[in-house]
Amino acid sequence: MSFLNGASDVVFDSTYKEYLFTFKDIHPSADSENFSFQVDTGTNTSYNIACTSTYFASYQNEGGSAQGLTYVTSYDQAQGTAFQPLVDKVDNTNDASVSGTLSIFNPSSSTFVKHFISRCQGYGNDDYSVDIFTAGYFNTTSAIDEISFKCASGNIDAGTFKLYGIKDS
Numbered sequence: 685m686s687f688l689n690g691a692s693d694v695v696f697d698s699t700y701k702e703y704l705f706t707f708k709d710i711h712p713s714a715d716s717e718n719f720s721f722q723v724d725t726g727t728n729t730s731y732n733i734a735c736t737s738t739y740f741a742s743y744q745n746e747g748g749s750a751q752g753l754t755y756v757t758s759y760d761q762a763q764g765t766a767f768q769p770l771v772d773k774v775d776n777t778n779d780a781s782v783s784g785t786l787s788i789f790n791p792s793s794s795t796f797v798k799h800f801i802s803r804c805q806g807y808g809n810d811d812y813s814v815d816i817f818t819a820g821y822f823n824t825t826s827a828i829d830e831i832s833f834k835c836a837s838g839n840i841d842a843g844t845f846k847l848y849g850i851k852d853s
Contacts, residue, residue: 689829698792700849710843720767737820773809782806
């Protein structure tokens with residue numbers, strides 16, 4: 685799923701200083717999928733902007749026998765160009781999905797890097813409920829005007845995506 689400024693009435697430019705993406709009931713086509721995102725600039729078309737990020741997860745299994753809070757270093761990036769995971773190991777059973785939000789701040793700035801924060805809840809592999817916090821920045825002073833969400837296989841069976849511009853008061 686991609687949002688490109690100017691395509692299909694998408695506004696993702698200097699109109700707002702903050703953009704909020706919501707995604708509801710995202711269901712992958714394959715089992716144990718990572719749901720992730722990456723951005724691009726108008727001069728780049730390969731979704732590989734350098735990213736520095738952090739990834740924390742709290743979890744609880746259905747049986748109540750395993751729970752915790754963990755820092756997941758394998759999903760951090762230090763100037764990495766991969767898609768940034770938002771939720772890992774999402775199940776593809778009928779009762780599994782991911783919902784959450786992603787905020788990107790001042791994406792059209794030509795002075796500053798582009799910060800983001802995300803909070804997601806999902807039903808993960810092996811009957812786990814997860815609450816994920818991801819944050820970081822894209823290291824570019826070029827305007828970001830494209831964003832892509834995907835599962836590791838590239839296939840999302842179902843779900844709803846929305847984009848909101850947040851007005852400054």
